[in-house]
Amino acid sequence: MNKILVINPGSTSTKIAVFKDTEEVFTLTIRHSAVELEPYQRVSDQYAFRKEVIIQNLKANGFKLQNFTAIVGRGGLIRPVVSGTYEVTEHLITDLRKGVMGEHASNLGGIISAELAASVPGCKAYISDPVVVDELEPVARVSGHPLFERKSIFHALNQKATARKFARDTGKKYEDLNVVVAHMGGGITIGAHKKGRVVDVNNGVDGYGPFSPERAGTIPAGDLAKLCFEGRYTLQEVKRMLNGQGGLMAHLGTNQAHLVQKKAQEGDPKSNLILSAMAYQVGKEIGSMCSVLEGEIDAILLTGGIANNSYVVDRIVKMVRHFAPVKIYPGEEEMRALAENTLRILNNEEACKIY
CATH class of the missing domain: 3.30.420.40 (ATPase, nucleotide binding domain)
Incomplete structure (x- = not known):
């Protein structure tokens, strides 16, 4: 042993x-x-x-x-x-x-x-x-300017583990499946898993994709460039806006999605709007990854701590359930x-x- x-x-x-x-x-x-x-x-x-x-x-x-x-x-x-x-x-x-x-x-x-x-x-x-x-495909690396290449930085460990767990649960091999995996925690990353390889995924650290409890995700590039040259913020302060003090933290002053859910359910309109917007962006990114797999999708898997949050999960499922069966694997292992x-x-x- x-x-x-x-x-x-x-x-x-x-x-x-x-x-x-x-x-x-x-x-x-x-x-x-x-x-x-x-x-x-x-x-x-x-x-x-x-x-x-x-x-x-x-x-x-x-x-x-x-x-x-x-x-x-x-x-x-x-x-x-x-x-x-x-x-x-x-x-x-x-x-x-x-x-x-x-x-x-x-x-x-x-x-x-x-x-x-x-x-x-x-x-x-x-x-x-x-x-x-x-494991990105070459076409997935290209951005709109040669100085900026799309990078693969994501929750590889839990995304791969969740995809393998789904494969075991269905009596199949991970390498034979096409799945979209959304890890939703302090950061949110959504990957297109094609026959055992993550051929496209958003950079969940300071890149793009849905905003999360702590990260800004995709934001208007022109406004960001202008802010950087106004002289009000240092480089480190801007980086913190993107990672650490973005997302729910920036909008609501907390990175605890369950607390935001509680306030939303109690009728707070801003909490409802921001949490719904986060779920909306996750659903939209999942749809994007479904197109990467050309519609040949065995399942959409939702995982991470926020997969316990029914307020968010229900909204995502409503958006993406027509693409493929949705399976929930709350938390991370x-x-x-x-x-x-x-x-x-x-x-x-x-x-x-x-x-």
């Missing part, structure tokens, strides 16, 4: 889980206060602090590092890669530390996994389906996805990739 440690760092927390093959035997979310994180100028500087906290919590709950077969961390912002599970090498660690595609807490996943695995004979460290998975992806490597069901 393989024992797998899963590490998923977030901006203010670190999730850990222990799996015995596919059985989750332990899970814990470790919260990090602003005071604890304040001394670290860069996200990558936090790795020693977070690593020690993980070790302490594993020990406190009766787990020994030397008993793990593999350690897998959430993949970060490395250079674009194809979907799969990657062994953590020095080259990979270097790019995670540099933040070659940007700073994000998930960059710590591979770094911490490698350091922990190095202390255990025979144990290897992995990352799997990082957010920079890039990133920890299980990381463990199962690693288990396929350990069982020689899939080849490990090298970055």
Whole structure:
């Protein structure tokens, strides 16, 4: 039996889980206060602090590092890669530390996994389906100006896991299906999965697509350009408008969709309008991805935390139900996805990739 440690760092927390093959035997979310994180100028500087906290919590709950077969961390912002599970090498660690595609807490996943695995004979460290998975068709990369190329940055881990779960539920192979997957969380990404490859998807970080609880999505380019040269905002302030302080945060001052739903249901007109607009943009983007698949769609899958929000889901389903059957997979199972992806490597069901 393989024992797998899963590490998923977030901006203010670190999730850990222990799996015995596919059985989750332990899970814990470790919260990090602003005071604890304040001394670290860069996200990558936090790795020693977070690593020690993980070790302490594993020990406190009766787990020994030397008993793990593999350690897998959430993949970060490395250079674009194809979907799969990657062994953590020095080259990979270097790019995670540099933040070659940007700073994000998930960059710590591979770094911490490698350091922990190095202390255990025979144990290897992995990352799997990082957010920079890039399987776009060439035509999907082209924007309206050669200086700007469309990028693939999305919730690859949960989108792929959800599509595989639907395939298992229907007795089929992911590689034989065409599905549109909408991940709806702090960010929203919608991908066209064509026979196992995400051939088109919106950039859910600071690019385009529906606005979300924290991100602005597609906004009028001319107005954005004008704002940038008015001198009222710094580059960092504008970036925060696009990612972190956009979407529901900008309109309503909260990133909690369930609270907005409650206010909308109580009759608040602005909450109703903004939440309906977010659902509208999700439905419109799903329709766009259905056209990418030329109407040959096995299912439309809604996942992520907001898939629990009936106010949003009902509006989306009304817009897209005529394209294909809609299946709801609320929440996300990133920890299980990381463990199962690693288990396929350990069982020689899939080849490990090298970055």
